[in-house]
Structure formats: C-alpha cells, structure tokens
Amino acid sequence: MAANGTGVTSPRTPLKSILTEKAKGIPNDSAGTVKAQTIEELHSLQRKRSAPNTPLQGTTGAFANLSEDERQRQQLQSISASLASLTRGTGPKVIRGDPGGGKYQAVLHVARHHHIDAPVISVSDSSLKFTHVLYNLSPGELYEQALKYEKGSFLTSTGALATLSGAKTGRSPRDKRVVIDDTTQDELWWGKGSPNIEMDEHTFMVNRERAVDYLNSLDKVFVNDQFLNWDPKNRIKVRIVSCRAYHSLFMHNMCIRPTSEELENFGTPDFTIYNAGQFPCNRYTHYMTSSTSIDINLNRKEMVILGTQYAGEMKKGLFSLMHYLMPKRHILSLHSGCNMGKDGDVALFFGLSGTGKTTLSTDHNRFLIGDDEHCWSDDCVSNIEGGCYAKCIDLSKEKEPDIWNAIKFGTVLENVVFDEQTREVDYTDKSVTENTRAAYPIEFIPNAKIPCFGPHPKNVILLACDAFGVLPPVSKLSLAQTMYHFISGYTALVAGTVDGIKEPTATFSACFGAAFLILHPTTYAAMLAEKMQKHGATGWLVNTGWCGGSYGSGNRIKLPYTRKIVNAIHSGSLLKATYEKTEVFGLKIPNEIEGVPKEILRPENAWADKEAYKNTLLKLAGLFKNNFETFTEYKIGEDKLTEEILAAGPIF
Numbered sequence: 132m133a134a135n136g137t138g139v140t141s142p143r144t145p146l147k148s149i150l151t152e153k154a155k156g157i158p159n160d161s162a163g164t165v166k167a168q169t170i171e172e173l174h175s176l177q178r179k180r181s182a183p184n185t186p187l188q189g190t191t192g193a194f195a196n197l198s199e200d201e202r203q204r205q206q207l208q209s210i211s212a213s214l215a216s217l218t219r220g221t222g223p224k225v226i227r228g229d230p231g232g233g234k235y236q237a238v239l240h241v242a243r244h245h246h247i248d249a250p251v252i253s254v255s256d257s258s259l260k261f262t263h264v265l266y267n268l269s270p271g272e273l274y275e276q277a278l279k280y281e282k283g284s285f286l287t288s289t290g291a292l293a294t295l296s297g298a299k300t301g302r303s304p305r306d307k308r309v310v311i312d313d314t315t316q317d318e319l320w321w322g323k324g325s326p327n328i329e330m331d332e333h334t335f336m337v338n339r340e341r342a343v344d345y346l347n348s349l350d351k352v353f354v355n356d357q358f359l360n361w362d363p364k365n366r367i368k369v370r371i372v373s374c375r376a377y378h379s380l381f382m383h384n385m386c387i388r389p390t391s392e393e394l395e396n397f398g399t400p401d402f403t404i405y406n407a408g409q410f411p412c413n414r415y416t417h418y419m420t421s422s423t424s425i426d427i428n429l430n431r432k433e434m435v436i437l438g439t440q441y442a443g444e445m446k447k448g449l450f451s452l453m454h455y456l457m458p459k460r461h462i463l464s465l466h467s468g469c470n471m472g473k474d475g476d477v478a479l480f481f482g483l484s485g486t487g488k489t490t491l492s493t494d495h496n497r498f499l500i501g502d503d504e505h506c507w508s509d510d511c512v513s514n515i516e517g518g519c520y521a522k523c524i525d526l527s528k529e530k531e532p533d534i535w536n537a538i539k540f541g542t543v544l545e546n547v548v549f550d551e552q553t554r555e556v557d558y559t560d561k562s563v564t565e566n567t568r569a570a571y572p573i574e575f576i577p578n579a580k581i582p583c584f585g586p587h588p589k590n591v592i593l594l595a596c597d598a599f600g601v602l603p604p605v606s607k608l609s610l611a612q613t614m615y616h617f618i619s620g621y622t623a624l625v626a627g628t629v630d631g632i633k634e635p636t637a638t639f640s641a642c643f644g645a646a647f648l649i650l651h652p653t654t655y656a657a658m659l660a661e662k663m664q665k666h667g668a669t670g671w672l673v674n675t676g677w678c679g680g681s682y683g684s685g686n687r688i689k690l691p692y693t694r695k696i697v698n699a700i701h702s703g704s705l706l707k708a709t710y711e712k713t714e715v716f717g718l719k720i721p722n723e724i725e726g727v728p729k730e731i732l733r734p735e736n737a738w739a740d741k742e743a744y745k746n747t748l749l750k751l752a753g754l755f756k757n758n759f760e761t762f763t764e765y766k767i768g769e770d771k772l773t774e775e776i777l778a779a780g781p782i783f
C-alpha cells in the first residue's frame with residue numbers, strides 16, 4: 132500500500148462523484164464524437180480509396196477511353212496472362228487484394244466483380260484456385276505485408292524496413308544464363324570472359340514453368356508494373372512478379388514509379404521478371420549446376436529467378452536487358468553513377484562494386500542523376516533506375532550524410548544487424564554479411580535531379596579500388612588510355628576474412644561491369660570513345676583504394692581526400708594543373724590539389740619501401756598485360772584508335 136503523501140488514495144476510501152462539464156450538458160471534447168455506431172464502422176471510416184490523380188478523359192495509350200471497370204478487367208487479364216502456364220494454356224483466376232481479407236476489403240470489393248473466368252481446359256487444383264494479386268502496392272501496404280508475413284522483417288529506429296535476403300546475400304554470377312537461339316548466337320558475347328552462360332530455349336521453358344507453377348501455388352503474388360530509363364523516348368515497361376513484399380518494395384524503390392495515370396495506361400509490359408527465388412531449380416534439369424538459376428530469354432522478353440532471394444539479382448538482370456536493348460537503338464548503356472553541377476557539368480563515375488560509384492555520385496554540392504546504371508544517347512545521359520542501392524557497411528552520418536538520411540520510412544535495409552529493443556542499426560556489424568545494403572527511391576536524396584537526366588558528360592571518372600596501392604589517387608587520361616582502362620575494368624578488393632591479412636586480388640571486368648554485358652565489350656567501348664570524342668569529355672583514373680603501401684601496410688585513401696580530388700575534376704581546376712608522367716603505366720599525375728597532402732599524389736613518394744613499390748607496380752602491370760591479351764585481336768573504333776589503345780597500357 133502506498134504511503135500517505137504520495138497522492139495515492141487507499142482503495143477503501145470511497146470516491147465522491149463529481150459533476151462533470153458533460154453532465155452539465157456541455158461537451159468536454161471540443162472535437163466532438165466519432166460518427167460511428169460500432170467499432171467495425173469506426174475502422175471502415177479510417178480508410179478510403181484514393182481517386183486517380185488525373186482524370187481518365189482524354190488519356191491516350193492502351194487503356195484510353197475505357198470505363199474504369201473495363202480498364203480494371205483488362206489489367207487483371209494482362210496479369211493472368213503473365214501468370215499463365217504455357218502447357219495448360221490458361222491463366223489463373225486472379226483477384227486483387229490480400230487473401231487475408233479484412234484490411235484490404237476496399238480492394239477486394241472492387242476486384243470481386245472482375246476476376247477472370249478463363250475457360251478451363253484441363254482441370255487441376257491450381258486452375259480451381261484464385262491467385263490474389265497485390266498490384267503496385269504502396270510502401271505502407273508493403274510494410275504491413277512484410278511485417279505480418281515475412282520472417283526477418285522489422286522496423287528500424289529511423290523507419291526503414293529491415294529484411295533478410297535469405298541464404299544468398301550477393302549475386303550469383305555463375306548461375307546467370309542466357310538463352311542461345313538463332314539470333315542471340317550471332318549477336319551476343321559468348322565464350323571466354325563472357326558472363327552469359329548459354330542455355331537452350333527448352334530448358335528455359337522448364338525453369339519458367341517451374342517458377343510459374345510455384346507462383347500460382349501461392350495464395351498471393353506481388354506484381355509491380357514500372358518503368359526503366361528516364362529518357363521519355365526510350366522508356367521500357369517492366370513487370371515484376373514476385374512472392375515477397377520485400378521484393379516488391381525493393382523494385383518499387385529501384386525502378387521508375389509510374390504515376391497513377393501512367394499505370395492506368397500501362398498496357399502490356401515490354402519485359403517480365405518471374406521471381407520465384409524462394410523455390411530452387413531442379414538439379415535434374417539439363418544445364419543446372421546448382422539450385423540457383425537466373426535465366427534471361429531475350430526473345431521471349433522474360434527473366435526467371437529460381438533459388439536466390441537476393442533482390443539485387445532483379446536490378447542487375449534488368450541492367451543486362453538494357454545492355455541488349457539500348458545499343459540496338461545506338462544508345463550506350465553504362466555501369467556508372469552520374470551527377471551534375473550547378474552549371475550543368477555532368478560527370479560519370481565508372482567502377483566495379485565497392486569502388487565508390489554510389490558514394491561519390493551522392494554529393495551534397497551536386498545534383499544526383501543516378502548511382503549505378505545510365506544510358507548515353509544522342510540527346511542526353513539518363514538514369515535507367517528510379518532509386519539507389521547503397522552499401523551500408525561502416526556507413527557513418529559524418530562521412531555520408533545524404534545516404535544516412537535516406538535510410539528512413541520506405542527504404543529497404545537488407546541484412547543489417549540492429550538492437551532488438553532500440554532498433555538502432557549497427558552499421559559496423561558484419562554478422563549476416565559484409566554486403567549490407569539500403570535501397571531507397573532517388574528522391575530520398577535531397578538534391579536529386581528529377582527527372583533523372585542531364586546534358587552530355589564533361590568528365591568520365593574511372594574508379595579503381597587498388598588494394599596494391601600503386602595507382603595514383605588521380606591521373607588525367609588521354610582518350611586511348613581511357614579506353615584501355617575502360618576495357619580492362621580493373622579493381623583489387625580485399626576479400627575480408629577472419630583469418631586476418633589477405634593478399635589483394637586483382638579483378639578485371641570489362642567496361643567496369645562485365646557481369647552485365649550482353650554484347651562484346653569492344654562494342655560498348657567503341658561507342659564510349661565516339662561519344663567522348665564528339666562531346667569533348669575528359670577521362671580520369673581515380674584510385675579509391677590504398678596508398679603508402681598495399682593492403683596490410685598502407686591505408687585506404689581517406690574519403691574526404693577523394694572528394695577533394697573529385698571536386699577539383701568537377702570545377703575544372705585540375706585540368707589546369709601541371710602534370711608529371713609516371714613510369715610503367717604512363718599516367719599523368721598532378722603536382723598538387725588543394726586540400727590533398729602532396730605526398731600521397733605520387734605513390735612512390737608515399738611508399739617507405741621503394742623496392743617493394745617497384746615490385747608491386749611491375750606485378751600489377753603484368754596482370755594488366757595478361758588480361759588485355761584477349762582484346763588485342765579486336766578493333767575498337769577506327770584503326771588509329773585501336774592502335775593507340777593497344778599502346779596505352781603499361782610499358783615495361
């Protein structure tokens with residue numbers, strides 16, 4: 132019992148009834164009372180259907196001049212057709228809304244009148260059931276789906292959705308297959324060095340059927356209808372069918388989000404992804420070497436994912452598609468970040484994973500056009516995507532404030548570790564994986580350039596994270612050198628292991644993204660050379676890796692220094708610097724850059740052990756030379772340029 136004086140009355144003391152204001156006939160709640168008689172009625176008041184933000188009259192496109200009912204019916208029919216088993220010939224009966232009902236009653240109510248009674252040819256259980264379609268849900272709805280049904284989904288302290296991607300926490304390049312047919316056999320890059328592992332049409336159909344059957348066996352599937360490429364003349368319509376709210380929200384963030392008017396007129400997609408990643412492929416199926424397979428069929432305009440839930444697979448699969456479609460239109464597709472200064476100067480940032488495309492293109496003093504995938508046409512540079520996919524390991528508010536602040540409601544946070552109670556994320560924790568990621572819509576970056584396109588680039592920055600520590604922090608390249616390094620696509624990351632120091636390993640990936648190329652690298656290289664020449668762009672090589680020694684003895688170049696270097700490129704001040712040429716690689720390095728210690732600009736000065744430096748330099752030069760041998764028989768642009776490129780590599 133509480134002691135006297137604490138204000139707690141003994142329960143034995145009877146309370147005197149007090150005459151309230153209400154009892155006197157004056158309501159004490161100035162806002163009034165709810166207009167509902169029952170709790171169900173109250174709940175139904177909470178939700179309303181948003182009206183389309185543009186009137187339907189006067190619209191053009193596939194569904195123009197249709198009644199709302201007819202439009203909805205055609206939309207569902209199109210989704211049913213996507214989900215059709217090709218052997219049974221009919222699409223499933225699809226219905227809009229959550230099978231859980233209740234919450235989505237408003238949607239269900241509309242949909243009930245519009246399910247498709249497809250003629251049943253052969254009756255199977257799957258043709259008797261309905262597949263609930265959760266079509267272009269909003270982030271709020273997807274959060275609810277994820278939190279309710281997907282293990283490993285949590286709200287973090289800043290409102291992001293923490294998710295687990297499952298057993299795979301990175302891409303599976305050895306399981307990426309492309310259908311070889313009469314057309315693709317001649318058009319595509321096959322064989323040595325190519326990322327495209329061949330598969331025949333029949334095997335593709337076996338995997339497609341497996342994915343479609345799996346998707347149709349579920350109570351519900353998520354369907355996203357979205358766009359790729361901000362260049363209005365070259366926009367591609369994509370449909371993504373998936374089984375997880377995580378996947379649907381990821382693609383909502385990463386692809387371009389249609390307005391409601393654009394969605395009403397979406398019609399038939401140009402390309403469809405069937406993501407049945409929770410379900411493995413069948414190891415007895417021809418060509419299958421693991422339980423994972425990511426299959427692209429360019430002729431059918433389809434991609435099938437089995438055996439991996441890593442969401443980046445969808446993003447980069449679509450990038451491969453663009454590497455096929457865009458060059459056909461004489462547009463260059465690029466694995467690069469892109470931003471623009473206040474004066475309209477555009478810079479491209481090429482580089483392999485982890486070299487700084489996202490970090491350096493996200494610059495508080497410049498407009499972000501995109502962090503990863505772009506197109507360079509005769510008119511402009513445009514972002515392919517509608518969002519960014521940032522690495523989160525060791526993310527800090529001080530060093531990368533814009534990315535930090537983008538991790539809020541709506542953002543998908545993959546494979547991070549957080550405090551169970553406070554829900555604060557520990558970005559240093561690698562318990563699940565080192566490849567922790569945040570996927571957010573590009574407008575979460577305050578100075579995003581929307582629509583995401585800009586004028587022809589002025590600077591082309593090639594990023595290499597050189598863990599050998601012998602490449603200069605920055606060098607100015609001739610056109611031939613730019614092409615040599617673009618085709619080489621060098622980086623040397625260090626595989627982080629618990630066993631301590633590991634030797635850096637060099638990676639060469641043509642066009643800084645061989646994994647996503649569909650045509651031979653020299654096709655893209657020739658296009659880049661032509662565009663750089665035509666628009667007078669300057670090439671730069673920036674080492675975002677080690678200096679003063681290799682990994683283990685030297686240190687990674689501090690991000691603020693790299694930012695200073697990049698600023699000097701943007702402002703044009705670096706163009707005016709005086710340069711010296713290095714031995715072996717023949718790179719032109721500036722004598723000084725404001726704010727960057729002079730000692731680090733020239734690698735040999737930064738190394739204490741000069742002999743070790745020379746040996747490491749020669750070792751790397753040898754690796755470059757070996758790698759380039761496969762390209763020496765190819766022509767890149769006109770004969771003169773081809774010769775110059777061959778001579779632009781290391782000489783020793």
Ligand SMILES: Nc1ncnc2c1ncn2[C@@H]1O[C@H](COP(=O)(O)OP(=O)(O)O)[C@@H](O)[C@H]1O
Pocket residue numbers: 482483484485486487488489490491502521522523524675676687688689690691693
């Ligand atoms: N000097 C530097 N320049 C660029 N990034 C750096 C540097 N030092 C450390 N980093 C870190 O390296 C990572 C670069 O990754 P990211 O920008 O996501 O690469 P990409 O987009 O090319 O895959 C980030 O985690 C960034 O914080």
Ligand SMILES: C=C(OP(=O)(O)O)C(=O)O
Pocket residue numbers: 301302443446447483484485489503520
């Ligand atoms: C999604 C990816 O992109 P990046 O690492 O280049 O940011 C990836 O390579 O898996």
Ligand SMILES: [Ca+2]
Pocket residue numbers: 485488489490502503520521522
């Ligand atoms: Ca990135």
Ligand SMILES: [Mn+2]
Pocket residue numbers: 484488502503
């Ligand atoms: Mn990237």
